[in-house]
Amino acid sequence: MDTQTSPDITSRDRAQSWFYSDEVKDHFFHPRNFMTDDMVAAYRDASMGMVGSPACGDMMKVWIVVDPNTTQITDLKWQTFGCASAIASTSMMSAIVTENGGMTLDRARQLRPQDIMERLGGLPNRKIHCSVLGDKALRAAINDFYRRTNQHEKIEIEHGRIIDPVLKVTDKDIEEAVLDGAITLEAVQAKTKVGTGDPSCIPEVEQLIRFYREKFFGADQA
Template structure:
């Protein structure tokens, strides 16, 4: 008996892409320990807008860590436009599902990746359709409703 399926447990117990890239192309943070989870994503992007490297550090529960591992796996080799399409639903699908109450944990990865791409775009004066109108938030706690995030 386990709380999570084998894929989730495998990514939690042996997470991929753990760490922080030195001088990355983009760096994004989302969440806070007050809210129970926080993720730092660093990415390297080549001249063709392809994400060549993605690493993470996460404070959080099993599903937050597993989602971080899976999401960074997913975006490696993607173009920026493709990576901006990686939603929390796709991350959950790749993980083979999460308990209903844990779905919000996968939102963490989606937002942190978006923030890293935003950072890259800002630094390089680039524009992407997926970032139009996007205002990065680093801390969902800033909302008046506290730490709850959209599902």
């Protein structure tokens, strides 16, 4: 057994900032567009997406109201169980999606965590994984809209592409590992065991690590 330990006192002196930007604090202490229980009934017909679980420490629900003619998202409400980054990034996402009359569904599908993070003025590195659920919940809500309007051909299921055929590790698994802070091959292998059965995939794994590392943490990170 590998006992998991979570220090209650941990050195912050690891060249990683723990401080939140003013924008994060603003959205955390003054969240926009969240759904209160007394509003839920009024959004019964809205499309809804949900990701995460309370056991993982993060869970999000997103409701969207779509103009069927323009496919613009005219209203977005959300609920989040999670830390400051999770709450602030869902709040910021709701602002981005509904500003200027609302994003079209196609545009909203392309919204990425780094777009939200950029508007938040950045997040501490190890908090980035808390911010990736918002756009996932949004894409689930968009699928729900197409389901409700019988446009099944437009539903997009997010598949991972298998990188390691032996251990069935996908590019999504590697993305998750990098988001959790594994930015070297050894660290990713410690999390996913990728390439330990079939080392021939390792060059591609290294390429993916580099790609996600730059995507989430910027090119200058070691």
